[in-house]
Amino acid sequence: MDNTSQILERSAELFSGQRLLLVNPAADTLTRSLAADWTLWSWDFSVAHGLANQLPADKLVFSHLCPAVDALDAAILVMPKAIERAEYALAQMAPLLAAGKPLYLVGEKKGGVTRAERLLSQFGARPEKLDSARHCQLWRVVVDRVAKPFNLQDWQQHYTLELADQKIDLLSLPGVFSHGRLDEGSELLLEEHSALRGKVLDFGCGSGVLSIALARRNPDCQFELVDVDALAIYCAEQSLKLNDVEAQVYASDGLSEVHGRYTSVISNPPFHTGIRQDTSIAERFFSQVTRNLQPRGELRIVANGFLRYPPLIEQHIGPCQVLRENNRFKVYSAVVPG
Ligand SMILES: C[S@@+](CC[C@H](N)C(=O)[O-])C[C@H]1O[C@@H](n2cnc3c(N)ncnc32)[C@H](O)[C@@H]1O
Structure with a gap:
């Protein structure tokens, strides 16, 4: 116990x-x-x-x-x-x-x-x-x-993010990542404008910021958002509505409830959970996500540059390319062999 x-x-x-x-x-x-x-x-x-x-x-x-x-x-x-x-x-x-x-x-x-x-x-x-x-x-x-x-209204925080190409209204609740602001890693991921196709999974959606921005840029894509946290699920649903973006949102522990196959999977994967530094959720995610990617499907993630994710991504998915980087974060892309 x-x-x-x-x-x-x-x-x-x-x-x-x-x-x-x-x-x-x-x-x-x-x-x-x-x-x-x-x-x-x-x-x-x-x-x-x-x-x-x-x-x-x-x-x-x-x-x-x-x-x-x-x-x-x-x-x-x-x-x-x-x-x-x-x-x-x-x-x-x-x-x-x-x-x-x-x-x-x-x-x-x-x-x-x-x-x-x-x-x-x-x-x-x-x-x-x-x-x-x-x-x-x-x-x-x-x-x-x-x-x-x-x-509930007293605890909800509404805020607007101004990206280079769009404004996004978000709703957040206490403890939902990243309450009231845009995470620097998520920001770098959103600076990558290369197109997405087909069905897109947003793993660990938080308040839904990635899907909202990317759905607007890729209007032909269908987005699904998952998170383990009921407050994140609620905030993502509300934020999607605020921005008139249609998408499916549901709870999942890792990929436990994700049964579809996607052309793209995007994520700023969880890395700190609890008191200790922990990358086990991201590691489990890399090892399982191939099941949910179509042939030639792309995994696109952002992570702290010091995390040794590329060997894991290459082991499970395919050659890992750095799409963008700054002094703290890297955006990686890997495509499943066709
Ligand atoms: C780094 S945050 C990214 C949030 C959002 N995508 C963004 O960019 O602002 C990671 C998210 O993963 C979620 N998460 C943590 N453990 C998870 C798990 N086992 N399964 C699914 N989601 C998880 C957290 O609740 C959190 O919302």
Whole structure:
């Protein structure tokens, strides 16, 4: 079990038999080993998918919004990697708790749980640290009044990007890459104007910026966008609408739900996930993407120049060409042999 689940299990006397909301859970067996009336909210498709056989569908919600659970005894947030995502989640959880009910925060010390006191203090006086073990801490605050209702509009950020050839309106939510601005790598990828053809897959779409810009330049292409994060999916859908671009958007863990074959696959692949530097998602993506590329299909990605992706791309797809580069990023293209 994840360290955060182990520390919750150690405090089973606080939770057993209660009606609980657990937010941002790990994909492990906590809800089996700690008997309670659990409702889980995850925005991570890989976690929701991993837990699907453990809970009935109405008790496991994959969404950008928290399920409205009534008569809760307590709510528990597992600290997300982005602090603004923690604030977004707590703002939805707290109004579900009656005055006098506890709100818990659990997380790894390296993962920012040390900010628990500040995060929790807006919902009640004197948050307390209950336990510290396995590099994790468990915090609690007793909610002293019903918190103000959550309003999604207050958390949505609208912004406009001005590219050389077009303006793009984007909608973003906390923790969606790259909240409120254009990533430098994505910008370099968009400086590459060579044409795309046919069906295009945007892997790890975030708020949808790549597909929107490229769909406008390549109006005959059909775009599909995937991401593991429910907030990214929501933002991409909304951003596509704002820009009158039609495309299909769906959740996928890597290419798990991607069954089509594409003429082009574009991506700014995820590279930091969680506290540690991690390229495993990108590596898995390179090894599997050939299944989804048509003969002569192109993989076009941008990545930090120091990441040793070209040998992997050549191993799985084909000769890897650098289309563009600056002092930090490189745009690579590889074409599957015909
Ligand atoms: C570097 S961001 C790029 C976002 C967007 N394409 C852009 O250029 O602004 C990588 C994206 O990959 C998503 N991601 C991370 N792990 C993933 C996975 N296992 N499967 C699918 N998408 C994933 C992240 O949620 C994030 O939106």
